[in-house]
Amino acid sequence: MSDGDRALPATSALADPTRSSLRTRRVGLRHAVEERLWRGGGRVASWIPIAGLSLVLVVLFVKAWPAIRLNGLGYFSGSQWLPGNTYAPAVRTHGVLHPLGASYGAWPLVWGTIETSVIAVVIAVPLSIGTALALTERLPRWLAQPLGFLVEILAGIPSVIIGLWGVLVLGPFLSHHVYPYVANNLPDVWGLRYFKGSVGYGEGLLTSGLVLALMIVPIIAATTRDLFLQVPALPKEGAEALGMTDAEVTRRVTIPWVRSGIIGATVLGLGRALGETMAVAMVSGSVLGQVAPNIYATMTTIAATIVSQLDSAATDATGFAISNLAESGLILAAMSIVVNVAARAIVRRSSRLAAPVGRA
Amino acid sequence: MSIVTQSYPKTNLRRARSVFYRGFSLLALALVAGPAIWLVAGVVVEAVPHWQWSVLTTLSQGTSGGLENALLGTLVLMAGVLVLAGGVGVLTGIYLSELVRPRRNGAPGGGVLRIAVDVLSGFPSIVLGYVGYVALCVGLHWGYSLLAALIILSLMVVPYIAKSTESALRQVPTNYREGAEALGMPVGYALRRVVIKSALPGIVTGLLIALAVAGGETAPLLYTAGASNNLPTFAFLHQPISYLTYYVWTDYNQPTPQAHYVSYDAALILIVLVLLLLVSARLIVARTQRHAESTR
Numbered sequence: 001m002s003d004g005d006r007a008l009p010a011t012s013a014l015a016d017p018t019r020s021s022l023r024t025r026r027v028g029l030r031h032a033v034e035e036r037l038w039r040g041g042g043r044v045a046s047w048i049p050i051a052g053l054s055l056v057l058v059v060l061f062v063k064a065w066p067a068i069r070l071n072g073l074g075y076f077s078g079s080q081w082l083p084g085n086t087y088a089p090a091v092r093t094h095g096v097l098h099p100l101g102a103s104y105g106a107w108p109l110v111w112g113t114i115e116t117s118v119i120a121v122v123i124a125v126p127l128s129i130g131t132a133l134a135l136t137e138r139l140p141r142w143l144a145q146p147l148g149f150l151v152e153i154l155a156g157i158p159s160v161i162i163g164l165w166g167v168l169v170l171g172p173f174l175s176h177h178v179y180p181y182v183a184n185n186l187p188d189v190w191g192l193r194y195f196k197g198s199v200g201y202g203e204g205l206l207t208s209g210l211v212l213a214l215m216i217v218p219i220i221a222a223t224t225r226d227l228f229l230q231v232p233a234l235p236k237e238g239a240e241a242l243g244m245t246d247a248e249v250t251r252r253v254t255i256p257w258v259r260s261g262i263i264g265a266t267v268l269g270l271g272r273a274l275g276e277t278m279a280v281a282m283v284s285g286s287v288l289g290q291v292a293p294n295i296y297a298t299m300t301t302i303a304a305t306i307v308s309q310l311d312s313a314a315t316d317a318t319g320f321a322i323s324n325l326a327e328s329g330l331i332l333a334a335m336s337i338v339v340n341v342a343a344r345a346i347v348r349r350s351s352r353l354a355a356p357v358g359r360a
Numbered sequence: 361m362s363i364v365t366q367s368y369p370k371t372n373l374r375r376a377r378s379v380f381y382r383g384f385s386l387l388a389l390a391l392v393a394g395p396a397i398w399l400v401a402g403v404v405v406e407a408v409p410h411w412q413w414s415v416l417t418t419l420s421q422g423t424s425g426g427l428e429n430a431l432l433g434t435l436v437l438m439a440g441v442l443v444l445a446g447g448v449g450v451l452t453g454i455y456l457s458e459l460v461r462p463r464r465n466g467a468p469g470g471g472v473l474r475i476a477v478d479v480l481s482g483f484p485s486i487v488l489g490y491v492g493y494v495a496l497c498v499g500l501h502w503g504y505s506l507l508a509a510l511i512i513l514s515l516m517v518v519p520y521i522a523k524s525t526e527s528a529l530r531q532v533p534t535n536y537r538e539g540a541e542a543l544g545m546p547v548g549y550a551l552r553r554v555v556i557k558s559a560l561p562g563i564v565t566g567l568l569i570a571l572a573v574a575g576g577e578t579a580p581l582l583y584t585a586g587a588s589n590n591l592p593t594f595a596f597l598h599q600p601i602s603y604l605t606y607y608v609w610t611d612y613n614q615p616t617p618q619a620h621y622v623s624y625d626a627a628l629i630l631i632v633l634v635l636l637l638l639v640s641a642r643l644i645v646a647r648t649q650r651h652a653e654s655t656r
Contacts, residue, residue: 031549034549038547038551039455042458043455045451046460046473047473049473049480049522050476053480055491127391128392131389134385134389137385138386151396153396153634156572156576156634156637156638157399158576158630159578159579161403161627161631164627214392214396221392245377245378246382247380271482275486277484277486303487303579306486306490307579333484336479336482341475
């Protein structure tokens with residue numbers, strides 16, 4: 001059905017005045033009104049996301065503008081987070097009112113956001129691919145279905161509950177039973193020094209990365225599973241008939257067939273990890289102004305900083321603290337938009353390549 | 361096998377790789393399923409020994425008391441999201457799937473609208489919460505309020521509902537639309553009685569999962585809904601409203617054991633709520649799939 005057909009006034013036959021009685025004309029009118037309602041309602045509704053998004057970005061930028069003007073590029077390299085003296089009279093620098101001694105740098109936040117997300121993705125991708133393979137190729141249906149549902153449940157668990165478990169159960173467990181073992185037994189060479197040193201109390205960079213990995217695994221695994229199910233049987237059977245083992249079929253046929261889809265899902269997972277707030281705020285330690293010296297140390301991310309600092313920032317009467325949070329939010333929003341647009345481009349390319357026949 | 365070994369010396373390596381691949385995939389599944397079970401069981405084990413049904417019928421006193429207000433608040437928020445985000449999201453999905461004009465090369469149209477939906481679906485929830493706070497609660501003087509929370513929460517789940525609606529509609533066979541048109545059905549009537557009706561289970565499933573997401577959200581609510589130890593009042597403005605995730609977040613690091621109980625109780629209620637929604641979504645999918653197979 002082409003669009004030209006659909007765009008015709010569909011009621012024309014019914015509403016033809018030369019042939020229809022008053023009753024059919026009224027029915028035709030009702031149908032025309034209904035169609036107009038669907039179209040109008042749909043058009044209005046589908047503009048709401050873009051309007052909302054634009055408003056959000058505008059508000060963010062307007063709020064961030066004083067901070068952007070005063071901080072300049074130093075915001076990206078500085079690592080202090082000093083609200084200044086809010087009891088002393090406010091001072092004006094470059095036309096921006098701010099408390100005496102206020103100084104903000106977002107480098108630890110930005111770097112912490114990147115670090116936790118990269119750890120999460122590095123752990124989550126192999127786990128997700130393995131999980132998807134086990135669910136589609138290895139396990140019998142009666143076992144794969146409930147386990148698949150378990151993964152879906154994991155996707156639906158509120159992040160604040162994952163954070164609760166992470167900070168009260170997982171973190172202490174790891175810092176008692178796993179981290180010391182790793183930290184004490186690794187050789188003291190250049191690349192591995194990051195994994196040595198004090199292991200802390202289970203709140204920190206590695207725990208955050210692990211918790212984030214657990215949160216993005218369902219996203220990547222569910223997409224990968226659906227992609228694997230779309231791989232047609234013939235190429236796989238052909239490869240097997242040529243004498244490939246199942247590992248070789250997976251590595252040389254199944255995964256390459258849907259590779260860009262997996263990459264797209266991974267990038268989507270990365271986007272989720274960048275913006276995740278509650279779980280990270282609970283397990284990262286939320287320590288401001290510090291880049292983690294080793295992988296166990298406490299740190300913070302942009303999202304965790306906004307959620308934990310907005311309360312106190314609101315007490316800054318000059319609004320400069322709020323403005324700095326807006327600037328870091330703007331950075332986070334930019335990161336998330338870039339990542340999402342990239343994922344979208346990759347997925348779109350994959351859906352052209354990976355679905356050769358049979359999908360209308 | 362010995363012949364193969366002679367002519368292909370790599371056989372042992374290949375066999376080892378095969379064993380490794382099988383072991384790895386099962387290990388990966390165990391490493392995902394294990395923590396998932398550990399997580400749910402951990403909350404249940406902490407919450408159940410101290411569980412009292414009176415939690416559901418008494419008001420909170422902050423770090424102690426019940427969770428009646430929070431449970432009702434979460435339900436009110438979910439109902440509001442169902443109306444607001446459900447309406448906007450489903451209409452957006454219908455528009456993008458059925459009504460928007462496709463592009464010349466046959467690709468689906470609505471480019472910029474679709475990009476906005478995609479970007480919004482991955483947008484950091486705390487940034488939405490921040491904007492809700494500075495623009496709605498402070499800027500428009502709404503204060504912590506139901507309406508601000510609903511708008512921000514809806515903005516968050518609308519993309520999800522739109523996408524699930526669109527994919528449910530895409531699974532309706534083109535034959536149905538052509539058949540409806542061949543019968544001379546008006547566009548709106550065919551859309552309502554044929555296309556949307558066939559896609560309804562998929563649309564409802566998407567709504568249920570979106571509700572589960574909305575009920576479990578914390579970050580966008582903390583600075584828009586505020587906090588309250590009273591029952592929700594249904595006033596849209598100037599009245600803070602409580603919700604379950606708030607008590608998980610504020611009470612977990614309080615020193616008293618009562619606060620921990622409140623935190624775990626709220627977590628348990630949330631898990632039960634989410635499970636109910638996900639299981640019913642699952643049942644709808646299973647039922648319609650069985651139906652689809654029997655008609656084939």
